[in-house]
Amino acid sequence: MSRAVIMSVLLATLIVVGTSTPAWAAQLDARINPNSDTSPFKMNYQKTIFIEYPNGGALFDELHEKTWTFAGTADSSNPGVQNLMKKLNENIADNGSQARISDLNVLYDIHLKGRNINSSIDYKIILTGTLSEYVITKDQVRTLVDLGWRGLSTNAEIVVDGVDINHPINLLEEEEPFLYEIIAGTEAEEILSKNMINADFILQQPLTNWHFLFDPTGINVDAGTFGLDEEIAGFVVSSWTMGESSIREGRQVERVFEAEINSDQLYVIRSVQSSDQANLSTIGFGALDILDGVEIAGVTPTPPEDYMTTSTGDFPVMIVYGMAGLAAVAGIAFFFVSNRSLKNEKQGQQGIDPSRLVGYQTSASSGGYQTNRGEAQLKDDSDYQQTRSVYENTAPQETTTPPPTAANREEAACGCAASAEMGSECDCAMQGSCLCDASCGCSADICKEQVNSMS
Incomplete structure (x- = not known):
């Protein structure tokens, strides 16, 4: 009997893991061209919600065979997209940045899938748009670029084609009223009321904690023979990457919110998001700074002649050389001490004279x-x-002469x-x-x- 229970639990675990979709939170991908008035960006928001009914019950009867999808696209001519662009620009201004979103397209995909042990609702919102007014000042040597716009978030209701894509609870209230009645007034309602369009952590993580690299391909003599993009011809490309869980950046884990509901049966509502990720690059060599509390980058076509860096940013190469030198000195000291020890030992014949x-x-x-x-x-x-x-335990044999x-x-x-x-x-x-x-x-x-x- 116990063996059958164990096998059932393992089978249920495999079903949950195998049928669940990886849940990613906010993902930013942008390339800023300081020599242009506009630059493209892409932001992806994802979340997965699980409604679990391990003991069956009314929710099992209602959801286990149900499947539906709300999906679509909209551009800046849609009133909902216009409202979203307005709210995002307000949020950017509140963060002290002067940059603005001048064009925006929205792709949304919300999918419910019922199963025998749980149902899942996958939310995905993809924003692709154009960023402008990010150049603070420009001269013959350097361009100051505003990077404080990257926390694209809003808590407002964003209704596109009659669907509030920003708050899962509002969609469930309209499409699954039976489920909403069970959730309403519980801790689960608070979890499902959290806004989808949220990239606050990307802004809160200082750029000095991101990994920094620059690509010098654009300034190579033979770069043009490989079909190099004209935008980066004669320039290096600086890249900042966020998302690694480390001592420097901090421990980043999945954000899981869970609540239990006692109704006709015990139900569990779980919201799952992974840690945020971001890739931000600019044409030219970017040196980070802060202006009036806003993170900026001073961009030049090429890096300084004496500049040396690693993927961690401003970690001096001389420190690396110094550590190698200390290791060499320690090795020499070890051999010196060993040599003196050998000289102090008894020399000459140590066996039979x-x-x-x-x-x-x-x-x-x-x-x-x-x-x-x-x-x-x-x-x-x-x-x-x-x-x-x-090993000589026996007397030698005598021979007769x-x-x-x-x-x-x-x-x-x-x-x-x-x-x-x-x-x-x-x-x-x-x-x-x-x-x-x-x-x-x-x-x-x-x-x-x-x-x-x-x-």
Whole structure:
């Protein structure tokens, strides 16, 4: 029974994860041309709302098989878009910026999808427009560009084609009255009343915390051969990027708001948005500054000759070189200390004194060849217990030396005579044939046969 419950929970989790849409919050993408009166921008707002009914109930009966979509586009001729453009410009002015939105297009897509364990409502609003009046002042050297307009937000009702695209609760009140009756007056109503068009965090995050890079492609000699845009010919392009979760920028996580509703069953309303993201670029090299509380960029066609930077902005390269130098000094100090330690250690022979060793020959001539084999042994065994092998557990085997014969003493032309005296194995026996004459007194069988055959 418990195994079946666990499998059911895992299956439900896979269904939720597999059928949910990634929810992104505000995403800004803009390129400012200080040599032009207008520049394009794009802002994307997304949010996903989940209505969960794990125990079934009236909402399950109402929503689990339901699907609908509200989608459309509108330009600045639409009264709702005109109202939105007005509210955004008011918000820009309240933030101290002089820039204005001179043209605006709106794409909206709201989609409800019912399922057996939950229903989701995906909201997406995309604004594409034209920005103007962002140039504060301009001379032959530098152009001051206003960047304080980027927090495009409004809390007003924005009705486009009869749909309030800014507040999810208003659409649910008209399209899902049964759901609205359950939500009304609860904490869930407050969650669904939050405005969709909200990019406050993009403005609140200082540009000095954004990642900065500049692209020098426009000033390269051969840049024109690669189909370079005429707008950036002869210029570098500065880029600021926001969205990374780090110590410098701060920890950025999904914004999740959740509320429970006790009706005929327990229902959960959850709103999910990820952290905001932004890509802002300007033609020319941009140096950040603040003017009357508004962030600006002083833009020049090329960077200063002595300018060096990394992706983090104004982090001096000399500091990087200094850190590398400190690491080199630390390495030299380590080797110096190690060398002194080695010199202080006892030098010279650390094992057995060579004067206490004696060599023994282990082979002699046999017939027409000589094998030079030997070994070193201690002259005495006084310190044998200190030098012997720890694996030597058995006594060495004793070898029997045959008594010397008359032939040995006469030093006959026998290759086995020396071997017999030293107690080693007979060379004739090793070779498989006797190398001696009839006077051989060796005890090996092969020698005896040879002597008999010559007698």
